[in-house]
Amino acid sequence: VKLLRHPTDPRWSEVSRRDLAALLSDHLHCERKAAENALSLVRRYAARPSLVARLTRLAHEETSHLVQMAALLEERGLSLRADTPNRYARALLAEVRPDEPQRLVDCLLCAAFIEARSHERLSLLAGAFARDGEERLAAFYAALASAEDRHAEIYVELAREAAPAEVAARLDVLAAREAAIIAALPHTSRVH
Numbered sequence: 001v002k003l004l005r006h007p008t009d010p011r012w013s014e015v016s017r018r019d020l021a022a023l024l025s026d027h028l029h030c031e032r033k034a035a036e037n038a039l040s041l042v043r044r045y046a047a048r049p050s051l052v053a054r055l056t057r058l059a060h061e062e063t064s065h066l067v068q069m070a071a072l073l074e075e076r077g078l079s080l081r082a083d084t085p086n087r088y089a090r091a092l093l094a095e096v097r098p099d100e101p102q103r104l105v106d107c108l109l110c111a112a113f114i115e116a117r118s119h120e121r122l123s124l125l126a127g128a129f130a131r132d133g134e135e136r137l138a139a140f141y142a143a144l145a146s147a148e149d150r151h152a153e154i155y156v157e158l159a160r161e162a163a164p165a166e167v168a169a170r171l172d173v174l175a176a177r178e179a180a181i182i183a184a185l186p187h188t189s190r191v192h
């Protein structure tokens with residue numbers, strides 16, 4: 001699925017790699033929050049078998065990314081930093097409408113955008129690490145990036161199952177909002 005309307009500014013790739021410990025720590029916390037978010041949807045929408053089946057598996061993949069990130073930090077002799085508020089995700093999730101079934105559709109589509117943006121940025125990092133001669137990091141980020149692309153698709157499919165008539169219009173609104181949010185954020189050593 002093609003969700004993103006605003007490509008990441010190329011300067012982000014340069015700035016993001018300046019503080020590797022900060023970037024890898026933020027990325028580890030992103031994987032943790034991705035798993036937590038999927039599991040909280042499983043709790044809230046327990047009566048939806050397809051959602052439960054797909055998001056439990058997705059959470060399992062996110063925790064496997066988390067394990068790999070922790071190993072990567074350890075291998076590089078870097079210690080995990082405290083999590084800091086993710087302005088990007090918060091601003092996007094502020095668009096979630098409060099009543100069902102809109103709330104479910106919006107939560108799923110916001111998650112789809114976060115996965116799609118993560119896919120884009122992890123792919124950019126894979127390319128940048130390859131140019132730096134960091135072959136292992138490049139391969140690692142390329143593998144994670146392709147998983148996040150599949151996750152974006154899973155969230156869009158779940159939104160279509162929940163409310164097929166709503167999805168196209170809502171994707172349009174959220175795509176514009178996501179593009180504005182990402183364009184307004186400063187470039188720092190974090191995923192977004």
Ligand SMILES: [Fe+2]
Nearest residue numbers: 031034062065
């Ligand atoms: Fe992930």
Ligand SMILES: [Fe+2]
Nearest residue numbers: 034115148151
């Ligand atoms: Fe993901």
